[in-house]
Amino acid sequence: MSQYQRLLLILNPAQRHSPALHHAAALAAASEAHLHVTALIPSLNILSVLEEEPREEARHNYFRDQRNWLEEEADKMRRRGLRVTTEVAWVDSMCEQILQHVAQIQPDLLIKQVQHESLLKRAFFTPLDWQLLRKCAVPLFMVGAAGHALPRRVVAAVDPSSAFAQNSGLNDRIIRQALGLALQCNAELHLVHAFEVSSVYLGDAGGGGLSLAQLSKELRRSLEMSFLELANLFGVPAERRHFLLGHPVSALSEFALEHDVDVVVMGRSQHSDPFGLLGSTTEHILYQVQCSVLAV
Known part of the structure; x- marks a missing residue:
């Protein structure tokens, strides 16, 4: 039996050229695992300066753009014979949302790009990757x-x-x-x-x-x-x-x-x-x- 049956990839849509997608696809192909790709979008606080109607339109357009991009990437992988499902969602608390996805999907492996934080920021805030290392219930594949x-x-x-x-x-x-x-x-x-x-x-x-x-x-x-x-x-x-x-x-x-x-x-x-x-x-x-x- 394969080492992995179900893989969960967490993507930051702002990093479209992240190697995490290629690593996850290669591992899914080698193990014939089902790959679920979730793009989690942090709330766009910058849009708060806009009026409600243009703000909602901007949010809708941005969400649609990210969803279309992810589906195009998934279709490329499907044409290679991979089993891929996708999801795009807004999030307020990134760590909590990732852990909820892990609990719901029960993957054999959580895959995520390493998110580098400065030494100064680490002195005041616990980096997201460190939070996941301490709290995630499944093995983490942190892509370098x-x-x-x-x-x-x-x-x-x-x-x-x-x-x-x-x-x-x-x-x-x-x-x-x-x-x-x-x-x-x-x-x-x-x-x-x-x-x-x-x-x-x-x-x-x-x-x-x-x-x-x-x-x-x-x-x-x-x-x-x-x-x-x-x-x-x-x-x-x-x-x-x-x-x-x-x-x-x-x-x-x-x-x-x-x-x-x-x-x-x-x-x-x-x-x-x-x-x-x-x-x-x-x-x-x-x-x-x-x-x-x-x-x-």
């Missing part, structure tokens, strides 16, 4: 600016140092999701862990009279063993296992760039892991990598 529409190289980023990821089975789910995507697209699967020695890790490790260098060496050996156990369990070839040194965000970003990665599959904690880095790493890496991120 680079990478093949049909992935050729998929990376599963796991964290054997996280007790939450180990005990909850999150690492296993990350690998299974990445493996399923790779098989669906006939892509390479790589397994990655980024290891960083910090005072937090060393403090948790317990001294026992060992020096910091010895503690670091012991911790690395332990994590490498756990990492290799995961790799062996899922049959990842030796040449596709990568134990990286450095901060997870920077190390994974550099790896993705150097190895032409199309999709990084990562975990999201949804705030159930108060001591882990999985959730925050996934949120911040959205703004660091050019490839897509599949959050489990």
Whole structure:
């Protein structure tokens, strides 16, 4: 059976040249899944300066234009044999509307273009993509600016140092999701862990009279063993296992760039892991990598 049966693509009509549509179409074709494309239009506050009658006419014309454009795009995909349905709607609360669509449609995957926000804006407001990472009930495929529409190289980023990821089975789910995507697209699967020695890790490790260098060496050996156990369990070839040194965000970003990665599959904690880095790493890496991120 296919990895995906039903895909939901959320589009911003203002970004008609977004690669998200091409990624969703390629994935739907590879998996023979039904693709539902929803274009959500934020309320046009700028129209409030107009009188009621011209304001409503402007809203109607804009809505019709977006609907016609989306139907034309859908017809192109249908002529290629894809099963595609479309929807256009006005929204006031973008996150709530997206989550409602997920609850109604029950997709196997939610697909959306990464929406970059400035550091200043992030300091005062939680970005929409971060809200979805924390609240969405299904895996999210966040489309980046680079990478093949049909992935050729998929990376599963796991964290054997996280007790939450180990005990909850999150690492296993990350690998299974990445493996399923790779098989669906006939892509390479790589397994990655980024290891960083910090005072937090060393403090948790317990001294026992060992020096910091010895503690670091012991911790690395332990994590490498756990990492290799995961790799062996899922049959990842030796040449596709990568134990990286450095901060997870920077190390994974550099790896993705150097190895032409199309999709990084990562975990999201949804705030159930108060001591882990999985959730925050996934949120911040959205703004660091050019490839897509599949959050489990």
